[in-house]
């Protein structure tokens with residue numbers, strides 16, 4: 001899963017490609033399209049497009065603003081490219097509009113907990129990614145604490161998957177995600193990475209989003225632009241732990257990790 005970021009206050013400017021600051025943060029279609037083409041050429045199966053920043057302290061985005069950021073990119077991508085578009089949103093209206101535009105997946109960091117989100121997602125018939133985030137982004141990094149982080153995340157994801165199935169989202173359309181960096185310390189994140197097989201055991205495909213996050217910075221001491229090798233190492237560990245989808249800014253390098261892992265899996 002390649003990341004196409006449209007938020008003006010993105011963590012990682014290298015991925016802030018949908019953005020034209022000179023145009024008052026209106027999405028720059030050309031830039032986003034070039035980025036998307038490169039990611040597809042490098043082997044991406046799907047592209048994640050998001051209009052709401054989850055950075056702590058990020059300004060809240062109105063529904064209209066989110067629609068204005070995301071929809072033109074979704075439409076432009078689907079018009080020109082043979083791609084599955086994942087829309088990073090928690091907003092029911094955005095889910096409905098994205099489905100109408102032809103998007104294939106809802107990537108919701110709030111796991112369909114906003115009022116109306118379960119119903120809206122179910123009505124679209126799209127695949128959904130349910131991610132663990134224990135609190136809203138503004139406060140999620142205020143002393144995260146768990147007795148057993150793996151048990152807490154597994155319990156949460158099991159509950160959200162059940163809620164989705166109860167709302168008539170087919171189990172075959174559900175993906176789960178521990179939410180690396182969301183309401184977790186560095187050690188929580190690495191414990192989750194080590195124990196990923198326990199989450200894979202829940203029976204849903206697992207998505208891992210680790211690319212260039214602060215856990216990689218903590219491990220390597222490197223700033224964002226120096227985190228590629230650490231991110232690819234972590235992606236390889238996630239694959240070994242059973243991850244089915246890797247969310248990444250760096251598709252070519254991540255595809256190499258997938259190629260290596262895939263041959264390790266193969267029996268003669």
Ligand code: 8Y4
Nearest residue numbers: 011012088131177179180209211212213
């Ligand atoms: C550097 C690069 C520093 C990226 C921080 C970040 C996930 C996600 C995000 C994830 C799913 C991010 C939308 C945060 N992370 N969706 N979204 N899983 N499903 N931070 O891990 O990339 S945004």
